[in-house]
Amino acid sequence: MTPIPDSPHSHLVVQADGAARFLIGVDGGGTGTRVRLADLQGRILGQGDAGPSALGQGSEQAWRHIQQAVEAAAAQAGLTGLAPIDCAIGLGLSGAGVPSQAAEFLARQPGYALLALDNDGFTTVLGAHAGQPGAVVASGTGSVGEVLRRDGSRGMAGGWGWIAGDEGSGAWLGLKAMRHACQAMDGRVPAGSLARAVWAVAGVHTEAMLAWGAVAGQHAYASLAPLVFDCADNDAIAAGFLTEAVFELEKLAAALDPDASLPLALCGSIALRLAPNFSGALRARCVSPQGDSADGGLHLVRGALQRRES
Known part of the structure; x- marks a missing residue:
């Protein structure tokens, strides 16, 4: 499997206490939030949806909707009362490439055992190609292009925001x-x-x-x-x-x-x-995507766990 690289766009927060028992993948954009809950072997246990969590719309709103979606996924899995410290979370969020927005968001993190954050374009690549090399052109509320190359490097085009860019969105x-x-x-x-x-x-x-x-x-x-x-x-x-x-x-x-x-x-x-x-x-x-950005969030956090444990 092609290694998922660290990059200027990615952020990692590790809590000193607690070991994750569950994985959470998050896809958050300007329209809505999708969460997928899995066990450590990658088996999907539940999923949930909530309102938008694009960081440009505010970190407080983003966390509120992410937590609502996590609670819905946990309820579907029969895990009501699931605590953040029991989970490692990988988030692909619109606006994560803006340092000030990412920093404000990370400062509010509610205590997940491990958190990996990147932009939703890159987690879309990871999900679409199951962590393998490939490119994605994503256009919904906004637009961005992302690529994971065969040498493990990555690239991005577009994604400049809905006022200055996001052409074709x-x-x-x-x-x-x-x-x-x-x-x-x-x-x-x-x-x-x-x-x-x-x-x-x-x-x-x-x-x-x-x-x-x-x-x-x-x-x-x-x-x-x-x-x-x-x-x-x-x-x-x-x-x-x-x-x-x-x-x-x-x-x-x-x-x-x-x-x-x-x-x-x-x-x-x-x-x-x-x-x-x-x-x-x-x-x-063109190929059919093998998964979506929430699946990409799971790939992202699994990679972060592997790096922490190596």
């Missing part, structure tokens, strides 16, 4: 849809079906649109992305946005693996919905 599509709807409202461009669909959500008057935008965050903009898909058959602007999204995601794939020699998995609701529109050469490299 749900939030990116939603922002483009909203900008188009704003221009249509004041007469700069014709109002087609996409603009009208956005108005139906955000308001049909300037004041309502401004009020919606004043409080909207990443998740709210991502919630507009389905409108782009729904309108693409009869609105050239919407169709053009989807074409741009495919172009941006293919750029991520090329940056990760210029030689196109590694298997590639597409993950996330937007990438999967756009998959039929990718080039034939890229589709030929």
